[in-house]
Amino acid sequence: MPQRKVRVRVDPTRCTAFGFCAEFLPEAFALDDWGYAWLHVKELPAELESLAREAARLCPTGAISVETVTVDAEREPTGTERSAPNVHPRQR
Amino acid sequence: MAVEQRQRATLHHPVGETHRLLIPGVTRRESLMEYRAQGGYAPEGWAWSPEELRDLIAASGLRGRGGAAFPTGRKWHGVAAQPAPRVVLVNAAESEPASAKDRTLLLRRPHLVLEGALLAARAIDAREIVLYLHATATEVRASLELALRELRADGVQTPHFRIVTAPPGYVAGESSAAVRRANGGPAKPTFKPPRPSERGVGKRPTLVQNVETLGNVPLIARHGANWLREVGAPNLPGTLLVTLSGAVNRPGVYEVPSGVPLRHIVEELGGGVIGGASIQAMLVGGYFAGWLGPDALELGARLEPESLRAWGVSLGAGAIVVVPNWICGLAQAAWLMRFFADESAQQCGTCLYGTRAMADVFARLLRGTASPSERDRLHLWAERMLPGRGACGHLDGAAIAARTALEVFADDIRRHALGGGCGRPETVILPGYEGGDLDAAA
Numbered sequence: 440m441p442q443r444k445v446r447v448r449v450d451p452t453r454c455t456a457f458g459f460c461a462e463f464l465p466e467a468f469a470l471d472d473w474g475y476a477w478l479h480v481k482e483l484p485a486e487l488e489s490l491a492r493e494a495a496r497l498c499p500t501g502a503i504s505v506e507t508v509t510v511d512a513e514r515e516p517t518g519t520e521r522s523a524p525n526v527h528p529r530q531r
Numbered sequence: 532m533a534v535e536q537r538q539r540a541t542l543h544h545p546v547g548e549t550h551r552l553l554i555p556g557v558t559r560r561e562s563l564m565e566y567r568a569q570g571g572y573a574p575e576g577w578a579w580s581p582e583e584l585r586d587l588i589a590a591s592g593l594r595g596r597g598g599a600a601f602p603t604g605r606k607w608h609g610v611a612a613q614p615a616p617r618v619v620l621v622n623a624a625e626s627e628p629a630s631a632k633d634r635t636l637l638l639r640r641p642h643l644v645l646e647g648a649l650l651a652a653r654a655i656d657a658r659e660i661v662l663y664l665h666a667t668a669t670e671v672r673a674s675l676e677l678a679l680r681e682l683r684a685d686g687v688q689t690p691h692f693r694i695v696t697a698p699p700g701y702v703a704g705e706s707s708a709a710v711r712r713a714n715g716g717p718a719k720p721t722f723k724p725p726r727p728s729e730r731g732v733g734k735r736p737t738l739v740q741n742v743e744t745l746g747n748v749p750l751i752a753r754h755g756a757n758w759l760r761e762v763g764a765p766n767l768p769g770t771l772l773v774t775l776s777g778a779v780n781r782p783g784v785y786e787v788p789s790g791v792p793l794r795h796i797v798e799e800l801g802g803g804v805i806g807g808a809s810i811q812a813m814l815v816g817g818y819f820a821g822w823l824g825p826d827a828l829e830l831g832a833r834l835e836p837e838s839l840r841a842w843g844v845s846l847g848a849g850a851i852v853v854v855p856n857w858i859c860g861l862a863q864a865a866w867l868m869r870f871f872a873d874e875s876a877q878q879c880g881t882c883l884y885g886t887r888a889m890a891d892v893f894a895r896l897l898r899g900t901a902s903p904s905e906r907d908r909l910h911l912w913a914e915r916m917l918p919g920r921g922a923c924g925h926l927d928g929a930a931i932a933a934r935t936a937l938e939v940f941a942d943d944i945r946r947h948a949l950g951g952g953c954g955r956p957e958t959v960i961l962p963g964y965e966g967g968d969l970d971a972a973a
Binding site for chain 2: 451452455475477
């Protein structure tokens with residue numbers, strides 16, 4: 440049965456390391472060693488769509504884009520495939 | 532990857548230079564008249580409809596020769612599926628310092644490349660062809676401009692041609708950078724989507740194609756879908772133009788069947804290492820495709836994607852640089868990291884800072900002053916934090932250069948860490964090196 444997923448992207452040419460996204464939505468965003476947005480998942484569950492869109496609105500340079508896609512539920516979820524930073528931003 | 536797996540990836544392959552794009556023994560420029568005498572613009576190459584041409588190229592197995600090796604026919608179909616009008620951009624920038632194959636083809640056989648571009652334009656119904664090159668490539672530009680005049684004088688009907696030049700710079704050769712420059716902007720990559728095939732020159736769907744790829748097209752159009760597969764490896768049929776440089780007796784551009792053992796290129800064609808010295812390391816695909824250790828050569832690594840992937844590198848631009856054992860290998864690697872830092876377009880913060888950070892650690896590895904935590908951080912950057920995070924592939928190239936250097940030059944790193952270096956000169960032999968500091972400007 441098809442599922443709705445939220446696909447988030449960061450335009451690295453626009454990101455200026457403001458850091459709001461990682462504070463607001465650590466499920467999707469961390470910051471790299473230089474403070475730039477590090478998207479550590481490819482897709483988010485549908486429940487996080489409104490938060491994702493809020494994160495995109497909060498970004499002062501409009502670097503974040505959000506789209507919803509419908510994917511085949513039998514396909515492996517890609518949310519855990521990307522590398523994840525070891526430290527949760529709130530722990531710093 | 533285990534040695535046994537790498538050995539399984541090798542096969543015996545016939546050796547020798549195979550001339551299909553280049554004409555053996557001919558290094559001067561071929562005129563339009565000479566090109567026609569060689570079969571150029573033969574009517575059988577032009578009898579195909581646009582869709583038949585696209586199918587023909589797809590069936591031939593031709594893959595791009597600019598670095599990504601993307602199936603050319605699929606690319607043509609993709610652009611042709613986008614709304615008209617469409618554009619062909621001939622990428623003659625060849626920004627990779629270790630590569631000279633494209634300029635060699637354009638200086639010797641410009642008409643082969645132009646007929647390829649014209650056939651591509653026919654296949655996707657393009658009304659404009661952009662010829663993109665560096666402003667410093669004055670000889671190549673002259674060869675192309677003369678070729679265009681020859682075509683006009685001969686009454687050949689063509690779409691509109693436009694020459695677009697870019698200032699020097701490594702990232703200028705990237706497809707979206709070429710498009711951006713053709714649109715009057717800086718020669719710097721853009722974030723995708725949209726890709727050039729969707730929105731490119733003048734916001735129109737644009738087919739960006741490498742010079743060597745286009746050089747194959749007229750020959751396929753004339754000889755048919757099976758022609759390319761007569762030579763080379765099944766997964767990358769045809770010949771490859773390779774640039775051989777570094778400490779070899781006969782550096783230069785050679786045309787070989789894909790799948791040929793690297794050893795053959797270095798020893799038979801290149802005449803072996805100067806002075807009979809042993810090889811310390813090699814670049815195979817150019818600056819962005821990774822370092823290779825000497826055992827790859829011994830164990831029969833071949834110039835085709837699967838074999839090279841098994842060795843942790845890629846074919847890239849087919850630019851081979853041989854580093855001998857009598858110079859400091861770590862110095863070569865450190866200079867390459869500084870090159871990546873200096874050549875960043877500086878549009879993405881992570882690339883700007885990440886390439887500099889890696890170059891700084893390599894400079895300290897060279898001096899033996901890098902701390903263990905710095906080395907750990909370097910691994911983390913190169914393996915996890917940096918890959919895939921730039922708007923273009925520059926950051927990936929830097930990360931691959933770092934990862935493979937840490938492996939290939941591990942012994943040298945250990946020696947330098949003990950203090951006093953490795954006792955060898957830190958001369959840099961990588962092409963494009965113009966002197967300069969391995970340490971960042973203060």
